Amino acid sequence: MRVALAGLGVVGRSLLELVRDRREELLKAYGLNPRFVAVADKSGAVARATGISPHEILEQKRRGGITGIEGAEVKSGTLLDLLGELDIDVYIDATPTNIVDGEPSYSLIRKAILARADVITVNKGPLALAFPAIRELAERRGVIFRFSGTVGGGMPVLEFAKECARADTIVAIEGVLNGTTNFILTRMEEEGLDFPTALKQAQELGYAERDPTLDIKGLDTACKITILANAVLGMKVTLHDVEVVGIDGVAREDIVDALKSGEVIRLIGRAGRRLSVMPERIPKGDTLNVKEAMNAVRFTTQYSGRHTITGKGAGGYETATAILRDLISIKQRRLVET
Amino acid sequence: MRVALAGLGVVGRSLLELVRDRREELLKAYGLNPRFVAVADKSGAVARATGISPHEILEQKRRGGITGIEGAEVKSGTLLDLLGELDIDVYIDATPTNIVDGEPSYSLIRKAILARADVITVNKGPLALAFPAIRELAERRGVIFRFSGTVGGGMPVLEFAKECARADTIVAIEGVLNGTTNFILTRMEEEGLDFPTALKQAQELGYAERDPTLDIKGLDTACKITILANAVLGMKVTLHDVEVVGIDGVAREDIVDALKSGEVIRLIGRAGRRLSVMPERIPKGDTLNVKEAMNAVRFTTQYSGRHTITGKGAGGYETATAILRDLISIKQRRLVET
Secondary structure, three states: OEEEEEOOOHHHHHHHHHHHHOHHHHHHHHOOOOEEEEEEEOOEEEEEOOOOOHHHHHHHHHHOOHHHOOOOOEEEEOHHHHHHHOOOOEEEEOOOOOOOOOOOHHHHHHHHHHOOOEEEEOOHHHHHHHHHHHHHHHHHHOOOEEOHHHOOOOOOHHHHHHHHHOOOOEEEEEEEOOHHHHHHHHHHHHHOOOHHHHHHHHHHOOOOOOOOHHHHOOHHHHHHHHHHHHHOOOOOOOHHHOEEOOOOOOOHHHHHHHHHOOEEEEEEEEEOOOEEEEEEEEEOOOOOOOOOOEEEEEEEEOOOOEEEEEEEOOOHHHHHHHHHHHHHHHHHHHHHHO | OEEEEEOOOHHHHHHHHHHHHOHHHHHHHHOOOOEEEEEEEOOEEEEEOOOOOHHHHHHHHHHOOHHHOOOOOEEEEOHHHHHHHOOOOEEEEOOOOOOOOOOOHHHHHHHHHHOOOEEEEOOHHHHHHHHHHHHHHHHHHOOOEEOHHHOOOOOOHHHHHHHHHOOOOEEEEEEEOOHHHHHHHHHHHHHOOOHHHHHHHHHHOOOOOOOOHHHHOOHHHHHHHHHHHHHOOOOOOOHHHOEEOOOOOOOHHHHHHHHHOOEEEEEEEEEOOOEEEEEEEEEOOOOOOOOOOEEEEEEEEOOOOEEEEEEEOOOHHHHHHHHHHHHHHHHHHHHHHO
């Protein structure tokens, strides 16, 4: 399998480590042997038709930049140019999320689809802004488009939804889809902190980024709700269709007040008749009442009840495992077709 | 699809109702058109090569017994005899669980497999006693064997496990797998009841059967653990390999004592290095701390963390939906092969 990989942050590097360390097992169990024929990070892109080993990429990245990769048959340039020239089977997009215009991810995904490569992305930006357009383009070009790692990190949320919908219909989705905000709300609840102090604690512990806007304003959750609405409910919506309220307006008093009625406040994303993200009071015993940085997603079905899945919704190895899951699923589907 | 159905209890009747009410949708969405060419309950079995409509079966059942079904081409006898003579694609087993010898389910399943019919069962008995043997026989005869409804009712537990294991390895399974015992423990916890009183309440509300042995002695949970160990972890084990302790020895004091340390008592089934079912103290915040008759199953994976699914673990329509899920999955797999 000839792969182009963009993005060498935590997830991209975790993927390379998993492929390096699990090579034999992946080959034996799934016939999977990804060959990285092109790789790109912020510094640029390099390509080698015979493949660049994960070890070599990780080493060069550590030394400063992948553009230092040399040797026979090495081309360099922008990945956007290279994607048009190279013979690749799958493009893996592990670039950072940008919800303003989805770039550079959106253009790279489009280019890959046009070049008839299957696509795996963990980038929420292009999906939140243009899911219907990307899905349509992929269908028209006959390529497989996978994005398991965009929702729930390593939890197979989208695959679980597919199983819930087999022989049944999912009518609504609700969830706690952002670990950072849930961590902050849990700290406020359990330690009586106010919002700024809990945020600072989350930043110190590495749960929140230095610029926490996407998380605390509810936008990360809204991206995930948009993806679920399109992928699971078959809607055609973008981020702008979601009503979004963040947690920065939640006061200690609100939380204390909720606790008095046996409730907690959680940032709940909903997809169904309406799309929304907002802090809501839920009963303590509710399955969506997860603690710390955990995630929970609940599917309400027409016939078989309500099913909730909970787990860690982020993490480098977790999300990289979701990419592997997508790769294996592509491999298996392509195998059936040939 | 030519189907033989055994068992017209709540689940069997719910299945017939779903097929009757969703006929068009099932045909359109999945190409599924189950024709019941044989049906059996405690009173006997009848067969008609052209199919007996769900409506007709339900009506006759209401009037007293399906052996009253008459008309042209109707054969009657034991289902075991009929299974050898009829041309069927799928045998659906909705007979009641018997964990002593697994009969009559075990013989019916064997007979169906030998006649090269695909098999769906919601009966835990034969799986708990002879999973490895049934799996081997099915593989040897090239038939598909499905049992989604035996664990978690309508929750797609086994399918979820399959997704968790794609690109990853499940190393351990833990769960609250029996709604009756969880209901009793929750009542003891929240209302300060002792075990006999809580059991009586569960019986009055229809959560526990008149003979609650299988539930309260932990045997129902042990059956499910056996099924998960075989199906998900690839072990070759039977019910007798599970160390089982029921909840009938749990005293109010134990629960009060646990609560003092921020813990609750739940009947936890485990499959991993050891197989066990026993009341255990778990932290209140644990994802396995579900209330009332809810179920929860947690899969610990090697790379992508721990994923828990929670939901209602029983119910007629829920379990019947699991049978439909299995039927669709068989339909789709047979379609790929032809």
